[in-house]
Amino acid sequence: MNSVPAVEEQQANRTYLVGAFTRETRESAEASLQEMEQLCLSAGLTVAGRELVRLRTPNPALYLGKGQTERVIETVRELEAPVIVFDQPLSPVQMRNWARRAQCEIYDRHGVILEIFSRRARTREAKLQVELARAEYALSHLAGMWQHLSRQGGGSRLARGEGEKQIEIDRRRLRERVTRARAALEKITLQRALRRDNREGTRKVALVGYTNAGKSSLLNALANARLRSADQLFATLDPVTRRLSSGPDTTLLLTDTVGFVRNLPPELINAFHSTLEEALEADLILLVLDGSDPEAPVHLETTRHILNQLGAGEIPVALVLNKLDRTADPGRAEFGLRSLMKDTDRVFRVSALTGEGIPQLRHELLEGAGNGAGAETGAGAEKKAPAPVDHSPPQ
Numbered sequence: 001m002n003s004v005p006a007v008e009e010q011q012a013n014r015t016y017l018v019g020a021f022t023r024e025t026r027e028s029a030e031a032s033l034q035e036m037e038q039l040c041l042s043a044g045l046t047v048a049g050r051e052l053v054r055l056r057t058p059n060p061a062l063y064l065g066k067g068q069t070e071r072v073i074e075t076v077r078e079l080e081a082p083v084i085v086f087d088q089p090l091s092p093v094q095m096r097n098w099a100r101r102a103q104c105e106i107y108d109r110h111g112v113i114l115e116i117f118s119r120r121a122r123t124r125e126a127k128l129q130v131e132l133a134r135a136e137y138a139l140s141h142l143a144g145m146w147q148h149l150s151r152q153g154g155g156s157r158l159a160r161g162e163g164e165k166q167i168e169i170d171r172r173r174l175r176e177r178v179t180r181a182r183a184a185l186e187k188i189t190l191q192r193a194l195r196r197d198n199r200e201g202t203r204k205v206a207l208v209g210y211t212n213a214g215k216s217s218l219l220n221a222l223a224n225a226r227l228r229s230a231d232q233l234f235a236t237l238d239p240v241t242r243r244l245s246s247g248p249d250t251t252l253l254l255t256d257t258v259g260f261v262r263n264l265p266p267e268l269i270n271a272f273h274s275t276l277e278e279a280l281e282a283d284l285i286l287l288v289l290d291g292s293d294p295e296a297p298v299h300l301e302t303t304r305h306i307l308n309q310l311g312a313g314e315i316p317v318a319l320v321l322n323k324l325d326r327t328a329d330p331g332r333a334e335f336g337l338r339s340l341m342k343d344t345d346r347v348f349r350v351s352a353l354t355g356e357g358i359p360q361l362r363h364e365l366l367e368g369a370g371n372g373a374g375a376e377t378g379a380g381a382e383k384k385a386p387a388p389v390d391h392s393p394p395q
């Protein structure tokens with residue numbers, strides 16, 4: 001009985017995925033497209049086909065060239081896919097033009113990430129943050145939305161007026177939504193700040209890193225907690241703090257945070273600022289990486305870049321290479337990270353799944369909590385290796 005709507009829904013979500021690259025290598029564009037496919041799945045979209053296009057320079061009206069655009073539209077029609085997703089952020093005008101030409105629903109990377117966040121939001125705070133981000137995203141995309149009305153009738157005054165009137169109405173509504181969400185969030189931020197004051201004097205450690213790296217699993221393993229961890233992108237949206245202690249004088253607060261991804265929409269970073277403040281106020285950041293993922297160097301670079309954007313670039317960082325149980329060649333995996341380990345004080349190799357390396361990590365963290373300074377080097381930890389000279393700037 002339920003199968004009919006399910007099939008209909010699948011049909012409505014059939015998606016054609018388009019990636020493009022200019023100066024970067026085909027491999028890195030392919031890896032990004034692969035990740036975008038995961039993001040689409042998380043947003044409830046079914047990827048029916050995908051392609052990677054090489055561009056000399058992005059076309060201002062369509063992003064792709066005219067010939068490439070025609071070809072994509074042809075494929076989309078053959079596949080009967082009503083949705084097209086671009087791996088890159090598109091301008092409002094580019095989105096509008098694509099929607100009109102292909103008669104499809106168009107998403108860019110930012111739009112898909114916003115969709116996932118809105119599906120995952122459970123608490124009032126997360127819902128408000130997503131609401132704020134979506135309203136701001138819509139505001140910045142209004143310009144292209146009603147162009148068709150403005151242009152109808154060969155630019156007659158009446159038609160142009162209609163389009164502009166509609167933009168004005170939408171803009172006012174969206175601004176009201178932004179104001180309401182901001183006001184509600186401010187109250188929550190204040191409560192959060194008060195809570196933080198109560199914890200004054202206790203050492204704070206934040207788990208930060210790419211989505212799906214294993215941050216929540218690590219908090220569970222370290223603090224015997226039961227946070228939700230899942231093999232999906234952005235499983236965690238709300239920061240959760242647990243106490244870790246081995247005596248009255250050795251206590252620290254460990255906070256799990258929202259995961260990062262390349263090209264995170266700026267509206268989301270702004271909206272989640274109060275949540276991320278937990279990380280910004282930490283005495284130590286545990287930067288968690290999935291050490292088994294060949295993309296780990298990109299994840300490290302992206303995470304560092306976002307931390308810098310958030311103004312947390314000065315906080316001491318210890319690197320945690322997680323998923324050791326499925327890292328085939330740990331030495332090789334780390335080699336790719338060496339040039340990026342600049343400013344990383346220590347490196348821990350662990351598996352949140354099997355527990356390997358967890359007692360040492362817990363011990364090091366609590367040692368640091370006990371003497372009030374940073375954790376000292378010991379078993380399971382390693383002082384930073386002298387980094388090679390080449391430190392490419394963040395993307």
Ligand SMILES: Nc1nc2c(ncn2[C@@H]2O[C@H](COP(=O)(O)OP(=O)(O)OP(=O)(O)O)[C@@H](O)[C@H]2O)c(=O)[nH]1
Binds near residue numbers: 210228230234235350
């Ligand atoms: N094999 C293996 N899997 C792990 C390990 N740690 C976590 N995982 C798995 O990786 C997936 C993601 O784990 P999470 O703890 O939810 O990751 P997260 O970093 O909190 O992800 P977000 O909340 O989405 O940012 C889950 O399926 C975990 O079971 C590990 O050490 N080894």
Ligand SMILES: [Mg+2]
Binds near residue numbers: 236
């Ligand atoms: Mg998580």
